[in-house]
Amino acid sequence: MIANTSLVFAEADHAALREHLFPGDGLEASAVLLCSRFEGTRTKLLLKDWIPVPYEACKVRLVDAITWPGEYLERAIDQAEKEGLTILLTHSHPGGFLEFSQVDDDSDAISVRALCQAIDRAHGSAIMIDSGEMRARLYNSLMVPSFIDLVTVVGHDIHYWWADSRAECPPMAFTSEMKAYLRRLVVAVVGVSGTGSIVAEQVARLGFGRVILIDHDCVELKNLNRILNSTVEHAIASTPKTEMFAQAITRMRGENVAVSINDSLATRHAVLAAAEADVIFSCVDTKEARMIADRLAAAFLIPLFDVGVTIPTYKTVDGHDAIIDVAGRIDYVRPGGPTLEERGVYSPESLHAEYLLRVNKDAHEEQVNLGYFKGIQDEAPSVITLNMRAASACVSEFIARAFPFREEPNSNYARTRFSLSGCEEDYCREDFWPIHANLLLASGCSEPLLGIPSLGRRQSNAA
Incomplete structure (x- = not known):
């Protein structure tokens, strides 16, 4: 229960x-x-x-x-x-x-x-x-x-x-006992697209008792190649991604497991839905959404796992596009530790630039920086293998924290980065970044919510 x-x-x-x-x-x-x-x-x-x-x-x-x-x-x-x-x-x-x-x-x-x-x-x-x-x-x-x-x-x-059991230690990782343990926990997956749908598939099959899905987008033909459980029928009907995936979880696990929140995380409704969770996976593609997830995790003392992938490119001397790297990043953020902002995942400057880009519909040259490829526009990138690699590492990071199995302390793995081009994987400890006092820590529903005026009760009611 x-x-x-x-x-x-x-x-x-x-x-x-x-x-x-x-x-x-x-x-x-x-x-x-x-x-x-x-x-x-x-x-x-x-x-x-x-x-x-x-x-x-x-x-x-x-x-x-x-x-x-x-x-x-x-x-x-x-x-x-x-x-x-x-x-x-x-x-x-x-x-x-x-x-x-x-x-x-x-x-x-x-x-x-x-x-x-x-x-x-x-x-x-x-x-x-x-x-x-x-x-x-x-x-x-x-x-x-x-x-x-x-x-x-x-x-x-x-x-x-x-309260109903005495446990000297958690069950061993990857066992059926772990699955039974997870049935008592609630997980939120923010962003149910390329990496997010794969994370959602994993947490659903791992056995979490409730899976909260948060995304405001609908399924389109162009992303069928990388969103698990999506079909042509979903794309034609413009089915919300969260509803599509909630239906898949219901087929997989039965009723009352999936919760569909067809809304942006930049809404009070979505924030309060995510606050119900015992763990949050951030699988988003904007700086704003990462900033909100970062604040939400601090305010409600929720462990946060943030995943991102990128394929930087360059122009060769003969004018062809070429790949520099195929890379992924997984950050684990614990309440009171260095935030995603302190780790440089976003900044006031990058948030401002993203906002200007969003309101300037003609800024096509800059829009390429929001996709998988840095420097090239591709409406339907074939990146499911990269997404699979990153999503699996992200969920495995949670398992390592809740059901420790590493040879080294988990404190060594605040960030994991991998390069498929260089066949490398490296790690960072928290002391790699500065930590400042976080005034949002354990603030819960204090107004304005997450310290963001647009999420305040009055503004949300007016909207």
Whole structure:
């Protein structure tokens, strides 16, 4: 069953919280988590900030008990009320007991009730054991608790901890157990064309419980040679790419797996649909779409896998066109790590240039730079083999993060580039790029959405 509720951490925040909760003395420690809340068809809590309770401030710190002053609760209430956040009271279980005890229940009956009375929304509590694994729960208006189905930590590795099972490690990659695991997760594929249709085919057959397809284009005759599952009938009927592929997934997997969003990612509707996902694959061909995917992943703490291919060309001395390279790029972006912008995938200048090109319909000479070939226009390039190579590498990158199988740490592979001309493959670590504070991190649905005025609630309603 797909997780209806989840609590999501960026890796750095989870590591800092773990260090505080387990200082090495074997005694319980506590903290207050402040989470942005996203309500779609699923509920997501996104750790935005947390308040450590100093060890010396605790009246009691034992192996199996802790009490701490109310002033830290009051600080949390002030911040949560101002920013619309959900509060989770959190403490460690040094003994490794990953269940809420009767003492925890009794404490919540007082503390969480006070929270709910101070701020009229659901709040809760969480526990952590030394491995970093967590359990969390929310209370309704009658003070009845329900477990948060899934706790996710998005880092170089991606950790999924389920409330209904204890897992020391994820299933082995490429096994049927991995497929069963993926049935509980939601994936978004943004761009369902050359590389995107191949990514969508893979994630559907891997077994993701829900596949969200986002694209605003329709099937055309000229792209039948590179979009999986498309047919002449689809092209003649101008069937939206997402609807065409959703039908294919339904034939493959049955009902209620595919979700078709026939809209541009540059719309509020599409952004909020993608925010439902546990992982996003960006298979787009514009700088603007990559910028939005980049911001979306940061705001909702979603791991992002971005794929691109290119075939640069040049003019020979006798005037013929020739290929310089046949290349692909896969970037893995974790919340809090270097963004696609910091990696140079797009920039304010390139976004502006793309905008000018889009509004200037006569700029044919520059339009060639938007296609597969750099320097040549080709309406129906035969690039499915290149797309297959890149799409497979992109999805395999996710598997390596969620079900680690590499000989080296995943931190070595923030970017993978391959050259089919040179028969080469190389990799970059994150420290290859600068990292700046990301104000969008865990901001969720704060207005304007993703910090983009055109995605704000008022503008979208007006449109």
